[in-house]
Amino acid sequence: MNEATLALLVPFGVFLLIGVSLWLVLNFRAKRNLEIQNTLRLALEKGVELTPDLIEHLGANNKPHPLKDLRRGIVWIAVAAGIAAFGVFVPDPSNHAMFALLAIATLPFAIGLGYLAMHLFSRQQPA
Numbered sequence: 820m821n822e823a824t825l826a827l828l829v830p831f832g833v834f835l836l837i838g839v840s841l842w843l844v845l846n847f848r849a850k851r852n853l854e855i856q857n858t859l860r861l862a863l864e865k866g867v868e869l870t871p872d873l874i875e876h877l878g879a880n881n882k883p884h885p886l887k888d889l890r891r892g893i894v895w896i897a898v899a900a901g902i903a904a905f906g907v908f909v910p911d912p913s914n915h916a917m918f919a920l921l922a923i924a925t926l927p928f929a930i931g932l933g934y935l936a937m938h939l940f941s942r943q944q945p946a
Contacts, residue, residue: 855877855878858877859874859877886938888934888935888937888938888941889934889935889938891931891934892931892932892933892934892935892937892938893931893935894931895927895928895930895931895934896927896928896931896932896935897931898927898931899924899925899926899927899928899931900924902920902923902924902927903920903921903924905920906918906919906920906921906923906924
């Protein structure tokens with residue numbers, strides 16, 4: 820395999836991975852929702868009384884966790900730290916790679932700070 824073919828396959832593979840990952844998440848979420856609907860339909864057909872607590876319990880997966888923004892912020896900042904550390908340890912005498920990777924790390928760092936800010940702002944407002 821020559822370098823030109825590899826140069827075409829790498830971006831294609833990255834976009835394919837992103838697409839397949841997104842499809843998997845959406846597909847399994849849709850299957851979970853369909854199973855909940857089928858369970859409710861079967862219970863109604865058999866004459867089971869559906870209490871509000873039962874319906875709320877079945878739909879409890881749709882409620883966001885109170886620490887969701889905090890967790891996401893920490894993960895994004897950890898990703899930024901990993902990219903920055905990768906840039907520091909790349910053996911490049913001119914430091915171009917380090918500065919490029921540090922610049923790339925600013926995007927996930929800013930996203931992480933945004934999630935942390937959303938966590939702090941949501942805690943301050945009365946529920």
